[in-house]
Amino acid sequence: MLIRNAPTNYTQSESNDLLSLYVAGLSAVALFFWLLTLLLIGLYALGNFQSFLDETLLSLLRGARITAPLSMLFALWFQVGVLARAVVRRRGLVSGSLVAVFIGAGSAMAALIVSFLLILFLPGV
Numbered sequence: 001m002l003i004r005n006a007p008t009n010y011t012q013s014e015s016n017d018l019l020s021l022y023v024a025g026l027s028a029v030a031l032f033f034w035l036l037t038l039l040l041i042g043l044y045a046l047g048n049f050q051s052f053l054d055e056t057l058l059s060l061l062r063g064a065r066i067t068a069p070l071s072m073l074f075a076l077w078f079q080v081g082v083l084a085r086a087v088v089r090r091r092g093l094v095s096g097s098l099v100a101v102f103i104g105a106g107s108a109m110a111a112l113i114v115s116f117l118l119i120l121f122l123p124g125v
Contacts, residue, residue, distance in 0.1 A: 019088060023081040023096065030078050030103045033071035037110045040064035044117070061118050068111035075104035 044060040079100035086097075 019081070019085050023078065023085050026074055026078040026081050027096070027099065027103075030071055030074035030100070030107075033067050033074060034103050034107050034110075037064050037067040037071055037107065037114075040067065041110060041113065058121060061114055061121060064110065064114040065118065068107050068114055071107035072104055072111065075100050075107060079104065 040063050047057050082096040
């Protein structure tokens with residue numbers, strides 16, 4: 001058997017694979033919480049239109065108040081993972097960085113909207 005181009009440094013490729021898996025997992029979790037936040041805000045808007053109970057609307061806003069910061073936190077970790085992967089591979093990864101910034105900014109905007117709605121809904125909160 002003639003294998004000339006086989007990689008000789010297995011630990012480097014294994015660490016790249018683990019780092020890529022870590023970054024992919026973080027992106028999935030950040031995206032999940034961001035979509036969950038959007039879903040809760042959308043259900044709140046639909047609930048206002050459909051005259052949901054006040055307790056239901058309040059629970060939707062409280063759920064979004066929890067998921068929006070979680071999404072921002074995981075988007076920040078995702079950004080750090082993208083930067084670490086770019087350093088390890090010695091090349092820039094613009095697309096992953098843009099996705100992390102988009103998720104983080106969208107989560108921050110959702111957190112502001114939810115906070116504003118909670119202030120309007122319950123002045124004592």
